[in-house]
Amino acid sequence: MTAQIEEKVSDCAICHDYVAAQQKEPLIPSQAPDLPWVEVASDIFTFSGDNNILSIDYYSKYIEVTQLKDMSAHETTECLEEHFSRQEIPEKLITYCGSQYASAKFQTFAKNYDFKHVLVSAKHPCVNGEAEAAVKIVKSLWRKNEDRHKSLLTYRTTPLPTMNLSPSQMCMARRLRTNLPMSCNLLQPEVNNQNEVKRRLQFNKNKQKCNYDRKPGPGSREWKPAVVVRHHTTWRSYVVDTGTLKCNSCIAFGIRGIQQNKCVTQTILQNRDYMQTFVSRTQQ
The missing domain is CATH 3.30.420.10 (Ribonuclease H-like superfamily/Ribonuclease H)
Structure with a gap:
């Protein structure tokens, strides 16, 4: 009878509609295009x-x-x-x-x-x-x-x-x-630096990924405690020790802690000019 109940539940359309959401996956940003309207x-x-x-x-x-x-x-x-x-x-x-x-x-x-x-x-x-x-x-x-x-x-x-x-x-x-x-001179066509534009577009996409991945998804709604080891040389950043990572320490923005999902721990290094993402893979 247990097998029949499991089969009935597995074929239930209503149960499928209200099944628990899966763990949120890290965002995979697309590459910035090379030209307009591509x-x-x-x-x-x-x-x-x-x-x-x-x-x-x-x-x-x-x-x-x-x-x-x-x-x-x-x-x-x-x-x-x-x-x-x-x-x-x-x-x-x-x-x-x-x-x-x-x-x-x-x-x-x-x-x-x-x-x-x-x-x-x-x-x-x-x-x-x-x-x-x-x-x-x-x-x-x-x-x-x-x-x-x-x-x-x-x-x-x-x-x-x-x-x-x-x-x-x-x-x-x-x-x-x-x-x-507006001055007429400002209305004159002006060629843009394509490499610089693409670099900034890709920077924005990486920043969006940082912000998206920092938000806790289903099943991961808590902050892990960490100990501040020392100030980092970058602006408003600290070297902290979580005690659970394979690496001894990592760089985090602020002192609230490091958000940790099931298999990915992501920390943010930010200063006035740029943001760079470090992703450390950990084992379950």
Whole structure:
């Protein structure tokens, strides 16, 4: 009877829906693209009762938004064709598994425009995190400004954090004119240092990984005690001893302790100019 009960539970669809979540895995960031509009993410969102489709460039963070007339695959492909005609056809397009994106019409569109279409699960939005973050940005802008087009222009001309370049500068190598006073010399095209831009993009991705991996996941919601050995030479950092690692000591940000998952202990070394992640593999 025990075997029959186990078989019944293992085949229960409701039990599968409410099964305990697995241990959170460390984030695996994607590599920064070499050029604008090589890798693009797309998503569909609703705002004030209107359905809109969004495209964002992984390199420049340049956002295109178009209101959908309906939720059909034909309308979706028409709007993306409009985005690609203004920018360029990407090499890779990342979307969630919505009916519009997973349709045969969209697959034909991807084949005709010669780009790789990558579908990700809707239950794991962090896989398409670039599009999710862009939707939050657009909704925040539209809540603050009734003129949606002007608010998007404001975003496109605002320098990105840590980049010192706006999306328009990274995408078009020039600033866009707004209603703010600006010298004509600043509107001249200016070539960006591609190596420096890519280095900063990769730095931001590594920083996001640090912040993501530091958050406790299911089954790991406690801080491990540690002893401060001495101050480190870097700013606001300390050498601490956890007593559980294979190595004798490690560098941690602050003195609260070191977050330890089942098989990975990650510590952060931070100073004013850069952040570098050290990952120490430990055995169970």
